Amino acid sequence: MLSSKPKHYSSTHLEVIDDLHREEIDLLNEFMKVLPNSDDEQIEDWIQRLERQVLHHFNEEKACMKRVMCPNFKKHVEAHSETLKAIKEAKKNWEEERDLLQLWNFLEYDYMAWFEHHVRDFDIPAAEFIRRYEEAE
Ligand SMILES: [Fe+2]
Numbered sequence: 001m002l003s004s005k006p007k008h009y010s011s012t013h014l015e016v017i018d019d020l021h022r023e024e025i026d027l028l029n030e031f032m033k034v035l036p037n038s039d040d041e042q043i044e045d046w047i048q049r050l051e052r053q054v055l056h057h058f059n060e061e062k063a064c065m066k067r068v069m070c071p072n073f074k075k076h077v078e079a080h081s082e083t084l085k086a087i088k089e090a091k092k093n094w095e096e097e098r099d100l101l102q103l104w105n106f107l108e109y110d111y112m113a114w115f116e117h118h119v120r121d122f123d124i125p126a127a128e129f130i131r132r133y134e135e136a137e
Helices: 015-037 040-067 073-097 100-136
Strands: none
Touching: 015 040, 015 100, 040 073, 040 100, 073 100
């Protein structure tokens, strides 16, 4: 039985980014909850929903960083691109193989590990910069 504990995220102390992260983790939790009892088509819809949410999240973050000319912008955006690639790959694998365990592992471990590391290494420093910039404005 594929059971999954609800996921959490660390605050960046910037509301606009935390809201994006909350939306994404809420969606992921919902997806993980229904995953074992969903049919192939429903799972495909959920993957698409997740992909759209991730794209929205990255685009919004990118716009926030661009506005304040955030340092490390290029590397941060590259990290987003890599993750989008990984999601597309997971989607393709699902479409070709319909391997529930593989998909579950991707979401439960790979994606969540990326999320935690990314927040720590990229989003928290970016949020700090944006906050200081806004305070100085
Ligand atoms: Fe980010």
